[in-house]
Structures are given as structure tokens and as C-alpha cells.
Amino acid sequence: MMLRNRVMSLHYPHLTWIPSKFGTIDASWLSFQFPLSHSSRVNPKRHVSASSITQNPPSSGTDKFVKTFLFVPPGVELNEVNEDMILPGSNIVVGPYAGDARIKEVEFVKSSGRAKDCPKDDRPEFAILGRSNVGKSSLLNSLVRKKEVALTSKKPGKTQLINHFLVNKSWYIVDLPGYGFARASQAARMDWSSFTKGYFSNRDTLVAVLLLIDASVPPQKIDFDCSNWLGRNNIPVTFVFTKCDKMKMGKGKRPDENIKEFQELIRKNYRQHPPWIMTSSVTGLGRDELLLHMSQLRNYWDQ
Numbered sequence: 001m002m003l004r005n006r007v008m009s010l011h012y013p014h015l016t017w018i019p020s021k022f023g024t025i026d027a028s029w030l031s032f033q034f035p036l037s038h039s040s041r042v043n044p045k046r047h048v049s050a051s052s053i054t055q056n057p058p059s060s061g062t063d064k065f066v067k068t069f070l071f072v073p074p075g076v077e078l079n080e081v082n083e084d085m086i087l088p089g090s091n092i093v094v095g096p097y098a099g100d101a102r103i104k105e106v107e108f109v110k111s112s113g114r115a116k117d118c119p120k121d122d123r124p125e126f127a128i129l130g131r132s133n134v135g136k137s138s139l140l141n142s143l144v145r146k147k148e149v150a151l152t153s154k155k156p157g158k159t160q161l162i163n164h165f166l167v168n169k170s171w172y173i174v175d176l177p178g179y180g181f182a183r184a185s186q187a188a189r190m191d192w193s194s195f196t197k198g199y200f201s202n203r204d205t206l207v208a209v210l211l212l213i214d215a216s217v218p219p220q221k222i223d224f225d226c227s228n229w230l231g232r233n234n235i236p237v238t239f240v241f242t243k244c245d246k247m248k249m250g251k252g253k254r255p256d257e258n259i260k261e262f263q264e265l266i267r268k269n270y271r272q273h274p275p276w277i278m279t280s281s282v283t284g285l286g287r288d289e290l291l292l293h294m295s296q297l298r299n300y301w302d303q
């Protein structure tokens with residue numbers, strides 16, 4: 001147990017929260033008083049102490065990695081990391097827990113209107129969270145390689161329920177309703193809040209949240225608020241940048257510039273940068289890499 005906790009701490013080094021200018025959380029996107037307190041409802045598996053995140057910088061020869069704020073999984077020492085171990089388009093180092101990432105079968109299990117109606121078993125799960133229209137359902141479809149597993153739409157607010165999909169009969173991936181849909185009615189927003197509040201308070205089997213960030217637009221405050229809120233509640237997060245295929249011509253910044261800007265802002269809040277990865281549901285960019293990353297988180301959790 002001791003060992004597990006120790007390794008788990010390494011696994012989630014990004015959980016250590018450093019208050020900063022984003023530390024004063026604006027939870028208006030949630031529009032409710034979240035009941036989680038830092039100490040009471042935190043899953044002990046996810047707890048990490050400040051001392052456990054201290055790691056030595058890479059030795060000479062790997063200096064260029066120092067600046068990339070790598071996510072180093074359990075079973076790997078930072079000074080062992082070489083270029084080949086980093087997943088392309090990400091800061092994620094692949095470690096010994098990475099395993100078979102193939103999706104052989106996926107099965108829609110249920111849509112839940114309330115967290116207490118979600119499947120009750122011990123299977124690990126990943127939740128897909130992000131602004132309305134960021135591409136949550138599209139990412140899910142692309143991961144499982146089925147066009148219509150999760151319904152997508154040009155109209156924001158398509159996904160209104162907590163949708164559980166069972167992968168390889170062994171783990172869940174969950175499509176959540178999006179936040180920040182400005183035109184949603186007050187009632188719809190309240191519904192969204194109570195789903196999410198209930199969901200995050202009750203899912204002890206949550207391995208990580210995939211927080212989707214639209215790389216085709218500049219950093220949005222609501223996404224920082226969301227990431228801050230997850231950090232404060234010790235919920236492990238992987239930043240998944242979506243729509244990286246949208247290379248703007250002329251007007252606006254390119255996805256890589258938006259991503260860099262977002263990361264610079266996020267960096268101030270974390271002692272060690274959380275895992276991040278670039279994806280596109282149109283071209284399949286980052287798909288296999290994200291699945292591999294999820295396999296190492298899951299296998300570690302499962303051991």
C-alpha cells in the first residue's frame with residue numbers, strides 16, 4: 001500500500017496546487033457551490049504530497065527537455081528520459097505501465113441524468129470534459145473509431161447527459177455535457193451543474209479527466225477556471241488540445257501559438273505541468289498517442 005501510494009504520487013505529480021493569480025477560483029461556470037472540500041472527499045488514491053513531486057532535472061544532453069515540462073509517469077526517473085520516450089505532439093513520457101492500447105470493442109452502456117444513476121462497478125474510467133462544441137463527442141468517436149458512437153453536432157449543447165461507454169469490457173470512457181454554452185437556458189445550465197457536481201463527487205473510479213481545449217481559438221478564461229477547479233479538487237487532468245488541423249490562414253493565431261499561450265498561463269499554476277497532447281478528430285492526429293497515455297494511467301490504476 002505504501003509503495004502504491006508512493007508510486008501514485010509520482011503518477012499524478014501535477015496534482016499539487018500552487019495558488020497564483022488563477023488561484024482565486026471563479027466557479028461561475030459551475031453556478032453552484034461545490035461541496036468538495038480539499039481534505040474531506042478527496043480520493044486517497046489521488047492524494048499527493050508536496051514533497052513527492054520534487055524531481056531532478058535531466059542530466060546534460062537532454063537539456064532541451066528541461067523546458068518542455070514533461071509528464072513523467074511512474075516507473076520512470078526523469079534523468080532516464082530520452083527523446084524516443086516522449087509521445088509526439090505532447091509532453092508525455094511513456095513508461096513501463098503503457099500497454100495494449102487497442103480498442104477492440106466498445107459498447108454504449110447508458111445515459112444518466114444523475115450521477116447516482118451512473119454504472120456502479122469498479123472499472124476505471126476517463127471523463128471527457130470541455131466547453132460546448134470543443135469536440136468531446138468527436139474525440140470519443142475518433143478514439144473508438146466509430147462515427148456515431150457519441151452523437152456530434154454543429155450546434156453547441158448536443159450532449160446533455162452523462163454517457164457511459166464500455167471499452168474492451170474493462171474500462172469506461174464518459175462523454176459529459178459541455179460547459180460554457182452561453183445560449184443555454186438557465187434551467188439547462190442548472191441541470192449541467194448538478195450532473196457535473198454529482199459526477200465528480202461520486203466517481204472514485206475516475207482515473208483522469210481529459211480536459212479538452214480548442215486549439216483553434218486563443219485561451220479562454222472559462223477553461224482556466226475549469227482547470228483550476230479540477231486542480232483544487234485534486235482531480236487528475238490531461239489537457240487534450242482539439243481541432244489542431246485548423247491552421248488559420250491570415251487572421252488569428254495558429255493552433256500551436258494558442259497552445260503555447262495556454263500552456264504558459266497554466267504553467268504558473270502547477271509545480272509540474274500536467275500531461276498535454278495535440279489532437280485532431282478530423283486527421284486522427286494524436287489518437288494512438290492519447291490511447292497509449294490512457295493505457296499507462298489505466299494499467300497503473302488497475303495493478
Ligand SMILES: Nc1nc2c(ncn2[C@@H]2O[C@H](COP(=O)(O)OP(=O)(O)OP(=O)(O)O)[C@@H](O)[C@H]2O)c(=O)[nH]1
Nearest residue numbers: 133134135136137138152153157158159178243281
Ligand atoms: N476541424 C475540426 N473540427 C472538429 C474537430 N472536432 C470536432 N469538430 C467539429 O466541432 C463541432 C462540435 O463537435 P462535437 O464533438 O459535437 O462537440 P462537443 O464538445 O461534443 O459539443 P457538446 O456535446 O455540444 O458539448 C462539430 O461540427 C465537429 O465536426 C476537429 O478535431 N477538427
Ligand SMILES: [Mg+2]
Nearest residue numbers: 136137158159
Ligand atoms: Mg457532445
